[in-house]
Amino acid sequence: MISSQARSIPFFDYPHLFLSEQQELTAIFRDVGMRGAFILQEDLVRFERNLAAYLGVKYALGVGNASDGLLLALRAAGIGQGDEVICSHTMVATAAAIHFAGGTPVPVECGDDHLIDPEAVEKAVTPRTRAILPTQLNGRTADMEALEVIAKGHNLVIIEDAAQTLGSRFQGRAAGSFGVAGAISFFPAKTLGCLGDGGAVVTDDDDIYERVLQLRDHGRGSDGEIVSWGLNSRLDNLQAAILDFRLASYDLAVERRRTLAGLYRNRLQSIRQVELPPGPADDSDHFDVFQNYEIEAERRDELRAFLKTHQIGTALPWGGKAVHQWRRLGFETRLPFTERVFERVLLLPLNLSLTQDDVHHICNLIENFYRRSC
């Protein structure tokens, strides 16, 4: 037993991603390597089929990463020059995908749940608006019912950034399955992580599927003829084989995350200086996969430094800024509510290397921090 004083808990334990399943993964490397099956091979096709079935969508297509996935989805949906796309605070990748598709990202306020605020979306619609791009955040899906009403009313498409939300649901429907397309990330620290970069575009739409299929592979049609301009953004077959293996036990991984999130909630809910996300069973409309455990905390920076001296890793979302605060990208919007949230948010460790003891240890420290100082 490690004494609780000496315990060091990184925000994310990257070696664990390999070491926890070293034998199985090594067997996959060997199998794929012996077959020389590196690009667009049967392991990818199998993973795509299983992923689509898991989400209840018609198609899943492996791509290089979710950032590319968003770009490909936007291009496939016809977003281009002069089109405005409404988003909320998100990773810069989301806005960059809109930018490189030729469009203009229009960030709007988030709500109390930190997800895109449908009322703010409605207010931001202009004659140039073509799409809404909600970022499904920290494993939770936005109020898609309200967004679908707005999209219908203004003839907009919805494209979901579901990079953080594989398996998350709103009213029983999976994140990624609401709009014309959604993008999912398999970056190592995501809920379903591979050993490098990886992503998927999911869709029910035959045309979007065909276009993403071409866009990710140099514009090649099924007969190998070049039928359109394309890029190279394919999910490596080796990563697909790893992901297919991990997808088989993904529901258990989600349950672990939900248990740990519930434990955080039980332990922290009596501390008045912190605000917590809803618990795993608090709201029947939402099924959260808890990509992150995001709290709001008074004296956030001091708390973060205190945890660091006790060797607890934490993180600030997107490096500490909402996307519109990266002024050098040309944003001029002010979003006072979102900016206030960003002075208070803190991500606590939540991943599969974490034990229940680890969570108790982190919560003890947070309790000590506020007790010492009130």
Ligand SMILES: *Cc1c(COP(=O)(O)O)cnc(C)c1O
């Ligand atoms: C991780 C993430 C991305 C980017 O995913 P990559 O696969 O690393 O390109 C985009 N949007 C959100 C919300 C993310 O969390």
